[in-house]
Amino acid sequence: MKPRILVAREVFPEVLEHLRPHFEVDDNQADVILGVDGLKRRLADKAGVMTAVSDPVNAEVIAAAPHLKAVCNFAVGYNNIDLAACTRAGIMATNTPGVLDDTTADLAWALLMATARHIQTSEHWLRAGHWKGFRMMDWLGTDVHHATLGILGMGRIGQAVARRALGFDMRVIYHNRSRLPAEKEAACRATWVDKETLLREADFLVLLLPYSPASHHIIGAAELALMKPTAHLINVARGGIVDDAALISALRQRRLSGAALDVFEGEPALNPGFLELDNVTLTPHIGSSSRATRLAMAMTAANNLIAALSGQRPPNLVNTEVWK
Ligand code: GLV
DSSP: OOOEEEEOSOOOHHHHHHHTTTSEEEOOTTOOOOHHHHHHHHHTTOSEEEEOTTSOBOHHHHHTOTTOOEEEESSSOOTTBOHHHHHHTTOEEEOOOSTTHHHHHHHHHHHHHHHHTTHHHHHHHHHTTOOOSOOTTTTOOOOOTTOEEEEESOSHHHHHHHHHGGGGTOEEEEEOSSOOOHHHHHHHTEEEOOHHHHHHHOSEEEEOOOOSGGGTTSBOHHHHHHSOTTOEEEEOSOTTSBOHHHHHHHHHTTSSSEEEESOOTTTTSOOGGGGGOSSEEEOOSOTTOSHHHHHHHHHHHHHHHHHHTTTSOOTTBSOGGGOO
16 A cells, blocks of 8 residues: 655646556645644545645644654745654655745745836836826936945845845845855855844845744844944845744834735735835745746655655655654
């Protein structure tokens, strides 16, 4: 008998075809959000699960899944998974690093350009019929070329964002717990600075660090107060890294020129304050959402699951201590 697995969200049909020779697959092509109760119910008889960032694999879910051996997230971030609870239960957890770096870096740039040049707000204004003709003083934006790009969190995606700055002749500064080796800094033309310098000097600050208790509200009122009033904040990492209420207050008072956000605290719920502002661009967590990349992510998660349940070490094991 093949092991039973759950694919917790809708995926491309070819991913299910890839899994079916190996497993009895319980899919969710209707894409119902299962939540804690749904996951507990559907995982009671499963050996493995493919999850998305919207699936809370917490201690309660794990306790209700006595046969579970592997949780394979189709995301690079895995803050939806209680890793310690997985490890205690001997369950392997995996993610999908690498395959989404360029696509996510592209979206960071799309948002950067959008907030710099009022793309969203001016389009909405045009569509609403307000445009009466060319005016010298309409929609004055911020130059991207020759500006200072600041990156907080300089992993693979941060470096991909930095490399793209070369074509805009930007100065690139970054802050990360550990400094990059000299050759990587040279490839990105990026200079390490302390966090306060990053906040004070960036014209565009892009956040690219994982969410954890240590990064919760790492950008709050005090940090926003250090930024230039002409600066823009771009978050394509995770909600909760930014204190959304503090950001709304800074944007409302024009203590910050603009922001562009793909992720939110408590998403998909949105702080309603964002909707009243004309200096924020909002997208619904689409950082990795190109067809090719979402397919590559799902296939990576599927291959992790196949390896994990056939006694091999999954290529993207996160809690390596469970591997004996
Ligand atoms: C998406 O948010 C991811 O972590 O891959």
